[in-house]
Amino acid sequence: MKILYALALIMLLAITMGCISQPSTQQAQGEKPVENATPEKPTTTVIKEKPKIVLEDYPSQLKAGEVASFKWSISGAKGSVPYMAVYIGKESNAVSDNTAPDKTSYTLKTPGYPRGSYNIPGKFTDSIKMDEPGTYYARAHTVVDGKNIWSEEVSFAVVGAAGQPVKEFKVMVINAGFEPNTFTVRKGDLVKMHFEVGSDVNPAGVRIVSPGWKNAPALKPGEMQDVEFTADSSFEFSLYWLAGNLLRGKAKVTVE
Numbered sequence: 001m002k003i004l005y006a007l008a009l010i011m012l013l014a015i016t017m018g019c020i021s022q023p024s025t026q027q028a029q030g031e032k033p034v035e036n037a038t039p040e041k042p043t044t045t046v047i048k049e050k051p052k053i054v055l056e057d058y059p060s061q062l063k064a065g066e067v068a069s070f071k072w073s074i075s076g077a078k079g080s081v082p083y084m085a086v087y088i089g090k091e092s093n094a095v096s097d098n099t100a101p102d103k104t105s106y107t108l109k110t111p112g113y114p115r116g117s118y119n120i121p122g123k124f125t126d127s128i129k130m131d132e133p134g135t136y137y138a139r140a141h142t143v144v145d146g147k148n149i150w151s152e153e154v155s156f157a158v159v160g161a162a163g164q165p166v167k168e169f170k171v172m173v174i175n176a177g178f179e180p181n182t183f184t185v186r187k188g189d190l191v192k193m194h195f196e197v198g199s200d201v202n203p204a205g206v207r208i209v210s211p212g213w214k215n216a217p218a219l220k221p222g223e224m225q226d227v228e229f230t231a232d233s234s235f236e237f238s239l240y241w242l243a244g245n246l247l248r249g250k251a252k253v254t255v256e
Contacts, residue, residue: 049076051144055151072140084142085109133166160190177249210237
């Protein structure tokens with residue numbers, strides 16, 4: 001009896017254990033394995049700003065003999081530059097990254113940052129004495145990674161030492177006389193005339209004669225002469241060929 005009872009108990013225990021379901025390690029048919037998900041790395045967009053120089057402050061007008069002060073900033077790059085300056089001249093210049101200062105017609109530059117090493121970004125100041133009246137154009141300049149970096153061009157006026165306005169004229173000297181040949185100014189104006197002798201004039205040269213100025217040098221084709229005077233009264237000036245002292249043309253300055 002005891003033996004039968006023991007066998008029945010063993011069979012009941014076996015049946016009970018077989019009814020307990022165990023986790024299946026087998027993969028369902030057609031089901032793809034699940035890979036361990038790796039979080040994506042954040043994408044960082046690096047924006048490199050173009051190096052830029054901005055002429056922030058400059059004179060609008062000053063008298064001859066006064067000091068012109070300039071302030072500029074350099075941004076968009078970090079490190080150092082070999083030099084910097086404000087370049088100034090009486091002619092406007094179009095520039096690019098390939099334009100070196102010696103390829104422009106700027107004739108003056110501020111002296112405060114010669115060859116060396118100057119940390120950027122930053123703000124900088126410099127000045128230069130302006131002795132000659134006229135209308136001037138200026139750009140700040142430096143070199144970053146071997147490229148010329150220019151500011152936008154600005155302009156300012158240098159008036160006479162007494163504060164009188166300056167009138168400037170560019171005059172072509174041609175075979176038949178002057179272009180233009182009439183000029184109107186106000187009494188008291190400081191007048192500057194820039195004469196350029198064309199290639200078609202007599203090879204022996206010409207002379208520009210006037211009671212308005214004393215200097216009348218002989219000029220050959222391609223040469224230039226600048227004259228300056230304070231407008232007082234109207235007058236004429238004349239063009240003579242040196243060969244035979246032949247009169248070739250006249251021009252008139254009218255003072256109102």
